[in-house]
Amino acid sequence: EVQLVESGGGLVQPGGSLRLSCAASGLTFSNYWMHWVRQVPGKGLEWVSRIKYDGIVTMYADSVKGRFTISRDNAKNTLYLQMNSLRVEDTAVYYCARDDYAYWGQGTLVTVSS
């Protein structure tokens, strides 16, 4: 059974940093591109970032480009999202998802507030 489990969310002040993790199991992680998607509580879904299976190619939404960095460790079957210069508007539940969006994690809440 494929499982994606996010962690690392929490409360952070504006301008601060946070690193999210997504632990994958039940799939050959190194074969798949992976995504991060976020959702402001009570609102819609927004694509954030994507990374190639080997980690060489990365893509970002304009809203996070230059502040967020996606990476992965295939030996640990783990996807990461390093979030710097956080803004109030980055407050959301962050989901990781496999490239085909057939599998999603349960999400981790990031709250940016003073």
Place this chain on the structure above:
Amino acid sequence: DVVMTQSPLSLPVTLGQPASISCRSSQGLVHSDGNTYLSWFQQRPGQSPRRLIYKVSNRDSGVPDRFSGSGSDTDFTLKISRVEAEDVGVYYCMQGTNWWTFGQGTKVEIK
């Protein structure tokens, strides 16, 4: 950017009755590889999104056959043939042809 526009945004339905959600894209969704990357997701209250339909009309494993997807180019539809109580939630379309964008979501509730 490809903009996805869903309608209606709220859909009260009677149990056992059909329901239909429209999704329109600001540009055609046929990829250069010939596929149309249009998916539908269901998000029940307090849960993560769940993919129901991929590439316009392909139903995911375990998805009841009362759910169906259709459409082409810029116009797509998700239909529920007979709404059941477990179908309550928010439904999103998403295009993956030109980067990835989601519709605003349609909230399905029981009358």
